[in-house]
Amino acid sequence: MKGFKLLGIKTKNRVDIENDPTLTDYLKVLKENTYYSFYSIYEFDKEKVTFTYLPEKDVDLYSINRDNQDPLHINISAIVGENGAGKSTLIELLFLGIHNLAVAYKILKNPEDLSSWHIEEGVHLDIYYSVNDKIYCIRLDDLDVCFSSQSKKADNSFSKFKDFKKYDTENKKDLEFFFYSIAINYSLYGLNTNHVGEWIRALFHKNDGYQTPLVINPMRIKGQIDVNTEEGLAKSRLISNLLTETKSIEHLKLSKKQIATAITFKLNRRKIENIYDHNIGSDGIWTFEKLNKKTPKLLDIIYEGFEIDNRDVEIKFKEEIEKYIIKKLFKIARTYDKYKVFLTDNSGNNKKQPSFTTDEKYNLESYIEAIKKDDSHITFKLNQAINYIKKNPLVEDENYKWNKENEHFHIPIKELSKRINTSKLSEIINLIPPSLFNIEIHLEEIESKENKSVFSGLSSGEQQLIHSVQSILYHIINVNSVFSNNSPEDINYAYINLILDEIELYFHPAHQKEFIQHILTGIKSLDIPYIKGINMLFSTHSPFILSDIPSSNILKLKKGEAIINVQPTFGANIHDLLANDFFLKDGFMGVFSQNEIKNVIEALNYTHLNNLKIEKQNQVNLTDEANHKSRVELEIKDIEHKLSKTNKPNEKYNKEYCKKVIEVVGEPILYMSLIELYTLAYKNSKDAFIDEQIANLNKLR
Numbered sequence: 001m002k003g004f005k006l007l008g009i010k011t012k013n014r015v016d017i018e019n020d021p022t023l024t025d026y027l028k029v030l031k032e033n034t035y036y037s038f039y040s041i042y043e044f045d046k047e048k049v050t051f052t053y054l055p056e057k058d059v060d061l062y063s064i065n066r067d068n069q070d071p072l073h074i075n076i077s078a079i080v081g082e083n084g085a086g087k088s089t090l091i092e093l094l095f096l097g098i099h100n101l102a103v104a105y106k107i108l109k110n111p112e113d114l115s116s117w118h119i120e121e122g123v124h125l126d127i128y129y130s131v132n133d134k135i136y137c138i139r140l141d142d143l144d145v146c147f148s149s150q151s152k153k154a155d156n157s158f159s160k161f162k163d164f165k166k167y168d169t170e171n172k173k174d175l176e177f178f179f180y181s182i183a184i185n186y187s188l189y190g191l192n193t194n195h196v197g198e199w200i201r202a203l204f205h206k207n208d209g210y211q212t213p214l215v216i217n218p219m220r221i222k223g224q225i226d227v228n229t230e231e232g233l234a235k236s237r238l239i240s241n242l243l244t245e246t247k248s249i250e251h252l253k254l255s256k257k258q259i260a261t262a263i264t265f266k267l268n269r270r271k272i273e274n275i276y277d278h279n280i281g282s283d284g285i286w287t288f289e290k291l292n293k294k295t296p297k298l299l300d301i302i303y304e305g306f307e308i309d310n311r312d313v314e315i316k317f318k319e320e321i322e323k324y325i326i327k328k329l330f331k332i333a334r335t336y337d338k339y340k341v342f343l344t345d346n347s348g349n350n351k352k353q354p355s356f357t358t359d360e361k362y363n364l365e366s367y368i369e370a371i372k373k374d375d376s377h378i379t380f381k382l383n384q385a386i387n388y389i390k391k392n393p394l395v396e397d398e399n400y401k402w403n404k405e406n407e408h409f410h411i412p413i414k415e416l417s418k419r420i421n422t423s424k425l426s427e428i429i430n431l432i433p434p435s436l437f438n439i440e441i442h443l444e445e446i447e448s449k450e451n452k453s454v455f456s457g458l459s460s461g462e463q464q465l466i467h468s469v470q471s472i473l474y475h476i477i478n479v480n481s482v483f484s485n486n487s488p489e490d491i492n493y494a495y496i497n498l499i500l501d502e503i504e505l506y507f508h509p510a511h512q513k514e515f516i517q518h519i520l521t522g523i524k525s526l527d528i529p530y531i532k533g534i535n536m537l538f539s540t541h542s543p544f545i546l547s548d549i550p551s552s553n554i555l556k557l558k559k560g561e562a563i564i565n566v567q568p569t570f571g572a573n574i575h576d577l578l579a580n581d582f583f584l585k586d587g588f589m590g591v592f593s594q595n596e597i598k599n600v601i602e603a604l605n606y607t608h609l610n611n612l613k614i615e616k617q618n619q620v621n622l623t624d625e626a627n628h629k630s631r632v633e634l635e636i637k638d639i640e641h642k643l644s645k646t647n648k649p650n651e652k653y654n655k656e657y658c659k660k661v662i663e664v665v666g667e668p669i670l671y672m673s674l675i676e677l678y679t680l681a682y683k684n685s686k687d688a689f690i691d692e693q694i695a696n697l698n699k700l701r
Contacts, residue, residue, distance in 0.1 A: 002060055003073025004495040004533030005130045008037040012124035023122040028089045029560035036090055038077040040552045051135055053156040057552045064524045078538040078549050081557035087539045096123050097140045099199050102212040104143050104169045108202055117202045119143050137161050180493035181214045182475045185501040192223025210482050211491050217471050232435055234467040237474040240429040243417045250525030254466050258443045265437040266408035272320050298326055305368030306386050315392050321385050328382040342367035384434040393419045426478055465511045473522050480528040494532040504542040512544035600661050603653035606646045607681040613639045655682055
């Protein structure tokens with residue numbers, strides 16, 4: 001019973017939407033008053049509301065030993081089921097519970113006006129999780145948050161969960177008893193506010209320094225993922241992880257074969273041209289011919305407001321970066337409602353001459369003070385540009401110089417890490433040179449340093465795998481770093497729950513097989529002393545991922561009901577898992593090929609029966625013996641009966657076409673059976689067909 005596990009979720013009574021149509025039935029296909037268990041090593045008694053621990057089923061597979069620290073205990077479970085079985089609904093129910101928990105504690109606030117989000121009514125559930133020998137239950141009934149806990153007794157049983165205590169939601173430090181969830185979902189149709197509800201928007205649009213106990217990646221606006229923004233953010237997170245100094249170089253390994261060694265920054269001339277674009281008004285920015293008249297005054301305020309004290313220092317592409325900063329300041333103010341107050345009346349919609357107000361409360365100086373407090377995606381690129389001038393990380397020295405011809409700067413990762421000179425990941429991402437530079441990461445093979453490549457040369461699937469893992473590692477490091485702030489106000493979460501919803505999307509099967517090993521290797525490379533336990537919950541269709549998880553840790557769903565899992569999965573053969581009717585009850589051959597082969601079989605069978613009928617009729621015509629003739633006529637009637645039940649084949653399924661289909665069948669037993677049927681249907685071609693197949697096999701020698 002080591003470490004932390006998210007044990008399960010128990011639903012309550014379904015809300016009565018007929019009598020109160022303002023409510024939403026969040027259970028959807030899930031059953032009411034049902035406990036959904038992610039670990040069957042804990043037996044739940046529904047009537048007694050008790051648990052029994054089954055140690056014979058428990059095996060500590062994934063924990064990681066750490067130098068001079070206690071081991072990091074890791075546990076992994078999964079939910080499987082067909083589309084519509086309730087997997088996503090169960091995860092969304094957990095998100096809803098966390099949403100209401102954060103609202104109850106007044107942590108989750110509207111970024112527009114910092115007001116608290118409203119509670120989602122009709123959310124009633126119990127969340128069960130364990131930490132070592134103790135099981136906790138968090139009971140959520142709208143704004144009411146109660147808890148109860150029980151310790152394991154000598155006989156491995158737990159007492160009944162009762163005497164629930166109500167939490168004082170005014171004391172947010174109480175949330176340290178809970179866990180922090182990091183969720184990844186790349187589904188194009190998932191987590192859309194138009195379908196899931198407006199409440200999910202609050203979990204995307206937040207800036208609270210890892211206080212609300214959930215982060216969801218990638219960022220969505222009304223269900224839409226901005227792929228270009230996400231790619232830039234993913235690359236920045238990757239580079240941040242690479243620049244984090246640790247005692248080993250394990251964090252530089254991007255795969256089991258490759259390690260990151262250096263980074264090249266190359267000026268993107270197209271983006272520079274966009275700054276001076278005469279039509280930049282279409283992007284919401286006043287043309288720079290007019291803006292230039294105000295630029296010195298604006299820069300005075302910007303340098304003072306952002307506390308930049310090296311204005312006279314020569315910095316490569318400094319003028320371009322300065323104008324980029326002005327552009328971003330205007331664009332942010334025009335785009336986001338909470339900053340529009342800093343613009344003159346109607347200039348938020350005026351594409352010709354936006355201007356900052358002279359009002360003391362809402363002037364440019366006040367705007368900069370507000371911007372400095374915003375560490376969200378809104379100010380991400382702006383902060384990178386500000387820090388480029390502040391830190392000057394790409395300054396030339398005797399060892400590293402700008403390539404004047406190609407306008408690029410090549411620097412080893414270790415050297416850039418020294419220049420940035422901070423151990424805080426949350427700071428590193430804002431210190432990476434801004435998006436005016438294209439960034440290329442250089443790789444070399446671990447076993448042969450002569451084999452070099454670049455990150456952009458990897459396949460899109462390989463890049464997706466690396467970015468997915470690195471995004472998870474980035475958030476884990478940041479959750480750990482909150483402890484280092486030493487703030488009495490901050491909530492410190494020592495336990496992390498990873499929710500990986502169909503993470504296998506876009507992955508080649510080989511990468512699906514490697515994913516769990518890849519993420520465990522990544523976690524092992526981290527310096528996260530404050531994190532005591534990690535739980536992973538996969539929602540998946542991938543048998544490759546399931547073969548790395550014991551069946552005792554897998555919840556099977558079918559139409560909202562939990563199905564008893566009897567087939568062992570850990571280390572199981574993929575074909576055995578696929579053959580299980582839970583995955584593919586109609587077999588695992590493609591439906592098109594299945595139908596086409598079925599049509600070939602019917603055509604061959606029809607031809608065989610028809611030829612047999614003709615053969616028998618010839619026998620009748622050639623015999624004078626009455627008994628024999630009578631017996632053959634009965635056989636003909638039997639053949640005619642079979643023919644009446646067999647569809648006459650389409651002209652497409654002629655002798656040549658059937659032969660070609662058989663030759664491309666990949667399953668050997670089926671292939672041999674089809675050959676046998678073909679030689680029955682076309683007896684005259686039997687020897688030639690067999691000789692041809694033997695010749696084809698000899699070519700493979």
